[in-house]
């Protein structure tokens with residue numbers, strides 16, 4: 229129970245908890261060995277005093293050397309073990325944590341990424357884990373080990389002389405109480421600092437992503453000013469926060485060190501009154517030179533532990549968010565897609581505003597009671613005004629989000645019961661915003677089907693009309709295409725994504741009118757490539773232009789998140805409703821006629 233709480237509190241893996249225990253164990257041993265060194269000094273001093281006062285013989289050099297070598301040897305071995313158990317093992321902990329967080333992110337529903345943006349998640353994966361790395365390596369084992377070793381030493385001191393022990397150690401609990409009292413202030417300061425840091429990362433990321441638009445609209449100066457403001461604010465908040473914790477840490481340290489003065493005063497009094505001999509006072513003076521050392525460091529470490537709590541909470545929030553799960557098998561009866569009374573709302577509240585308002589209210593509903601069927605072997609087009617919910621329907625059909633109410637069936641199977649990764653093996657998606665990787669053309673297409681042979685990739689590329697532009701690339705299919713295909717035109721990128729979909733050859737195709745932004749020549753090439761892809765599949769196409777619906781078997785007209793009309797193009801034209809008006813409007817603006 230305690231172990232689980234501890235694990236959550238410090239965002240540790242199971243192995244991390246074991247490593248911390250090991251670290252604490254070796255810290256106890258190291259601290260006791262160091263105290264043992266003080267013991268040797270005490271024995272030597274006792275022997276010298278005996279020689280001076282009672283003319284006893286000095287201990288042999290061999291004994292002194294043996295004790296010193298033994299001390300150095302034990303000290304070296306235990307420090308090495310402590311190092312291994314703390315700093316050495318932490319790299320593995322960091323690696324495991326980052327990998328498991330990445331794995332978790334992969335399984336989180338897309339809605340989560342609306343709550344926490346990229347800069348925020350990057351900050352958790354890099355910044356928060358870095359901060360915890362320091363806590364795992366430098367703080368936890370060291371701190372808990374110091375608690376135990378000091379408790380043991382305190383017991384020994386009490387057994388020797390309780391009056392001197394209290395004079396020596398009273399400052400320790402007082403200092404810790406003071407520091408624990410400052411806990412809330414430290415946590416609040418840390419949260420403010422973290423938010424300011426995320427605002428800076430957001431600003432930098434936004435500036436980098438939109439560098440073209442910023443330049444095109446002459447907004448560089450305004451952007452830089454706002455970024456500078458965010459950086460200055462971060463600096464101010466950080467300094468204020470560190471000052472706050474610094475005051476408490478130093479005050480605690482001073483209070484603890486007052487123990488030296490009280491030990492000397494009490495010891496001197498007791499020695500003068502003859503209640504203790506000088507050697508006992510000497511022993512206590514030796515001990516206090518060491519007993520405060522781990523605590524001095526601990527005070528700063530405790531402050532770090534308070535501050536790091538914000539990072540640990542941010543990491544744990546990722547683990548606490550439910551992932552999209554389901555059966556790892558999917559055996560549909562055909563591939564008709566059926567929407568049954570589907571309602572859907574994006575969760576628009578950011579985690580920040582959720583914390584501020586304490587609410588977990590979903591955003592407003594964007595789909596209301598949507599029901600339709602996209603049949604296998606047919607092209608079903610979703611049309612409607614901008615913002616009517618077309619893309620949302622397509623994303624729900626692939627379980628990129630889960631419906632709020634109602635259900636979506638594919639071949640009779642409720643897709644909310646199927647693991648998204650398993651489900652998506654039956655889907656190919658060709659969207660306008662193609663995602664390409666900084667790799668070769670060949671490898672970008674091969675992503676469609678794991679383990680596809682070169683011959684399969686080339687066949688798909690030919691069917692998607694990639695051949696023509698790939699031949700012009702310096703290394704053909706082995707040419708790297710830059711970050712997100714930066715070295716390619718829109719049409720070329722689009723054809724690579726179609727080749728990928730062809731290679732996958734999935735029975736369901738989701739198409740966000742992939743050709744809408746292309747010029748006529750490119751559009752014809754991409755359309756031709758698409759025609760290979762669509763035959764015999766369940767095709768759900770988001771049509772922004774009425775021209776696309778020419779080829780559709782069935783049309784769903786969405787308006788304000790509801791199905792306004794549905795039927796074949798001819799039926800809808802006869803109904804003289806929204807679809808007909810949309811066609812008329814485009815006909816007027818484009819001078820185009822529906823055949």
Ligand SMILES: Nc1ncnc2c1ncn2[C@@H]1O[C@H](COP(=O)(O)OP(=O)(O)OP(=O)(O)O)[C@@H](O)[C@H]1O
Pocket residue numbers: 342574575576591594612613614615616617618619620621772
């Ligand atoms: N990630 C999101 N978070 C919150 N709201 C969203 C999100 N994506 C879309 N919306 C909202 O959902 C509604 C439907 O959007 P959707 O993108 O499905 O419309 P659309 O018909 O595809 O529009 P368009 O034709 O302009 O692409 C809109 O009001 C939009 O603002």
